[in-house]
Amino acid sequence: MLENSLKKLVLVEEIKSHQLGMRLDQALAEIFPQYSRSRIKDWILNGHVQVNGLVLTKPKERVLGGEQIKIDTILEEETHHQAENIPLNIVYEDDAILIINKPRDLVVHPGAGNPDGTILNALLYHYPDIVNVPRAGIVHRLDKDTTGLMVVAKTIEAQTRLVESLQLREITREYEAVVMGIITAGGTVDEPITRHPTKRTHMAVFPTGKPAITHYRVMEKYRLHTRLRLRLETGRTHQIRVHMAHLAHPLIGDPLYGGRPRPPKGANQEFMDTLRHFDRQALHATMLRLFHPTTGEQMQWHAPIPEDMQQLIKVLQDDTKQHQDELDW
Known part of the structure; x- marks a missing residue:
């Protein structure tokens, strides 16, 4: 169940029986795949997660199955970035991922001093549906003048798995x-x-x-x-x-x-x-x-x-x- 009013976010769910013994952050990442595990971990650490009405602040806490979960937090306001027709050097592509060979002088994500003209703006133009994926599917970044390979996820599920792989040092x-x-x-x-x-x-x-x-x-x-x-x-x-x-x-x-x-x-x-x-x-x-x-x-x-x-x-x-x-x- 999802209630979203302006910037306030309330998520209510139940831990599944097959999740017995899982870490709390792992279980929640599985239940809410639209949010990254790192974001869920931050919510737990900052006291935004209740389990059976009690606030838990340890991501490593083990779950038993059947617990009632409530996440009550504030989401950062989404910034709407403009799609721009910037060419991308695509090395590989399928339904789930893109591999890009990034040139120099190209910033990956908009930020201070670079509000547009980035890889993110290019992704929004060439792959309009990627707007539904957090950070337009960007999993990791390269510095502006560093060249070479980076992976982009085309779906929320692919991004969730790739971010977790990155955290587990599997990439x-x-x-x-x-x-x-x-x-x-x-x-x-x-x-x-x-x-x-x-x-x-x-x-x-x-x-x-x-x-x-x-x-x-x-x-x-x-x-x-x-x-x-x-x-x-x-x-x-x-x-x-x-x-x-x-x-x-x-x-x-x-x-x-x-x-x-x-x-x-x-x-x-x-x-x-x-x-x-x-x-x-x-x-x-x-x-x-x-x-x-x-x-x-x-x-x-x-x-x-x-x-x-x-x-x-x-x-x-x-x-x-x-x-x-x-x-x-």
Whole structure:
């Protein structure tokens, strides 16, 4: 039963018998698939969920079946975004999901400074029914100037399952990046990330932040730079950029965390110009692997390195070959 008056939301239901032993948040996510599990968890933590008339605030509380549930909360007012005819590079599509290869200079979701001209606006134009899916089916985001693969759900059910898969770390996302400095071996960065205390557009490693884990391995070393393959275990805002900067190996071209370009001694003019004019973080989401939300089949996609990064890598390779005799690694 659903009563919705303006911004007030009241949901009344009963825990099903087959849900015996399930966590409260899991049971409610199954009963109310139109709302994400993270939103339901927030409702529980904030005291908006009653079980048999008692407020419960522990998402891990186990249910027995037959309990009366009442959710009494306030929904944020929906913002109506405009559909816009923006082209999308669709790598794969079926009735449940889309896989998009995102170019640079394209924001995923409207926000401060970017009220339109986003992937969300494009999705509303090309797939009008997606207006019924929260966030137009967007499951995870890429930064404005990060290129590569992202998944979009076309139905509420697909989005619910994909968001849960993301939370359970069942979706694998791999990236390629070019960073400053020489990294000799792969490793893992396990450092919590939160909003920077004074720079509100920045994130930072800080003990009270949310857990963040990035795995990386060396693909190629240059004279003063390294090409990496990275895999996200978590998905915090700017995670790779912040973790690499934390290691003192920021991404080439990163406007927030990168610092000044550092050309090696004796670099030619082409090298200098390429490094100086590379005006975005050198980061590309190159591989995406997930279990299909409807069929359960494991699927995987790859996106080739975009032209600007290819050119950057070629210049770094050429410079390294020209100075091969000077290298001590």
